[in-house]
Amino acid sequence: MKKACLALIFTVAGNLLYAQNVASINGNPINSKEFLWVYKKNHAGEHQLDYKDLAAYLELYVNFKLKVAEAKALGLDADEAYKQEIAGYEEALKSQNKVPVSSPEYAYIMNEYREGVLMFNVCEQKIWSKAQDDEEQIKTYFATNAKKYEGKQFSEVRGQVIGDYQQQLENDWISSLRSKYKIKVNQSELKKLAKQ
Template sequence: MRKVYCAIILCLFIGAAFAQNVASINGKPISNKEFIWFYKKNHLGNTGVAYKDLDAYLNQYINFKLKVLDAKEMGLDKDTAYLAEVQHYETALAAQKRPAKTNPEYELIRNEYRDAALMFNVSEIKIWDKAQNDDAQLRVFYDKNKSSYLPGSFEEVKGKVIADYQDRLEKEWINTLRKKYTVKINQAEVKKLAKLD
């Protein structure tokens, strides 16, 4: 009987811990605090938002985190140029803000920069370089979608073709990442956050 009580208590603690998170990726939580900090930062401090909009933003944020995870799996976080860039940023941040290193917001700012740099680097490899440097694939994409670009020739609409091809590459990449990694969204927490003002 004692084991049953312990199991129930353990389940309650795990449930309570998950309740403080809006989502998790491969078991790594995305806390309410982290998500709301990013949301406010990108929406001029506004937290009064409809559930649908908050849920859509959470999915964008999860896609961002998936790209960062992919970059780390590729070893891009060990690249010397990346490490030097991050070190330079952290030095500049410390000189400018003089924040307490124990301040949680300082850590969020540092992590945001690290993740953004990784996301940029992996996107360059997986999307931008492919679209810019592979004329043969661009031509194939253009030919398959020619009706969307008429009456323009390939040369006339190449910029639009590149943008559309990049969009397709990104969607395919995100779909692959969502299949590769376990993503769990805590809809109850998202609904609670949508009610906050």
């Protein structure tokens, strides 16, 4: 009886916690309030929340969080240069005295910066340096997609080809991350956010 009661309490508590999250990746929650803060920050001037817009933005945000999860899995958050950069940013943020350290906004700003740097570092490793450094792969991509470049010479469109190749690498990588990590979207919470 005692075990059944405890199981029920943990299930109810878990459901309440999940209800406050718009999604999770491998069980790690994406907090609704933080998601909404990021959304509003990137959609300044828009007063009404639209479910379709929120859902589309959540897809992008999940992609971002997947990259961050992968960066952590690779141990990039343990890198000393990364830690020093974060500490320097936090010191600068505190010295400005614009956002109280105890406020949720301060925590959101710091988390956004931490994760943004991780995302940049992992993208540098997985996408950008690959696309810049592998001339043979870039030329192969150009040859495979020659119709797209309307008969132009590689030297004329090299920059565009690199950009397109980077996009292809990113799309493939995101697909593999979406297969690797379990993503759960809380549709009822997303609908609730759209009504705010």
